[in-house]
Amino acid sequence: MQKIITHSGSFHTDDVFAVATLQLHFGIENVEVIRTRDEAIIASGDIVVDVGGVYDAEKQRFDHHQNGAPVRDNGIPYAAFGLIWKHYGEQVAGSSEAAADIERRFVLPIDANDVGVSLYDLNEKNISPITLQDLMSLWRPIWGSVDEADIGFTEACNFARDTILRAILQTKGDIAQKQYVESVYTATTDKTILVFDKPVSTFYLIDYPEVSVAVYPSEEGDRWSAAMVRKNHDSYETRVKFPAEWGGLRDDELSKASGVSDAVFCHKAGFLFVAKNKEGVLEAVRKTLGE
DSSP: OEEEEEOOSSOOHHHHHHHHHHHHHHOGGGEEEEEOOOHHHHHTOSEEESOSSOEEGGGTEEOOOSTTOOBOTTSOBOOHHHHHHHHHHHHHHSSHHHHHHHIIIIIHHHHHHHHTOOOOOOOTTOOOOOOHHHHHGGGSOOTTSOOOHHHHHHHHHHHHHHHHHHHHHHHHHHHHHHHHHHHHHHHOSSTTEEEOSSOOOGGGGTTOTTOOEEEEEOTTSSOEEEEEOBSSTTOOOBSSOOOGGGTTOBHHHHHHHHOOTTEEEEOTTSSEEEESSHHHHHHHHHHHHTO
16 A cells, blocks of 8 residues: 655645556555645655655655756756656556657646746637646635535546546557558558548648648548648648638539539538548549649
């Protein structure tokens, strides 16, 4: 049984996700979580998180509030989640690649929020996006109620474990999709059009400058899509567009305009064409490319 100590009182996203990570690593049935600021109890902990004034991984002490606490190369200081993920993330995620992806997508934003590093500027709408921090605050005791913070912390950890597990599954899927896309790219001679036998995201094709179009079956398996690849990661502008006169049309209207008999839909922005069969979308693509 691992005795994990973290601070009592109000909780934050970094300590919740740090404890959740440890629960996943050791197994929730093998972990006792104690929330306290009693120094004697803190000293008795097997692992101490977000309290205690010490960062020493060998001694399993993971606080970040003291002078000299570690800072990443990108300038974002570590908070409790980051310190725990740094030492346990690869084991929990199953690979260094998956751990690094979760660090970028989840750990860095949570740590940045905890240490007061702003990651975005508001536009003219002056509305902030909903963050994990906003969701985490929903488990805090309601002002004026008799709710206990420890109960809310436990419930928040349940949410955090589910979130981390889902993030790991999605990340592993993303890695597998990236590898699949690379294998098709490598095996294709004319790389302008890549044809896949599984649904893919064109996001993974942006780094291949020769590729203009991805052709793939729908997830339901009842139709095929041809999706244009974006010019770069910072723009939604695609390298090629379907003819403007096809945009927004469906079924018979699209068939008449495009000459593709089994046409289903063409997005009005010109980046997506759907037909009932692979041959149909390939015909649409070849007409668009002038082949």
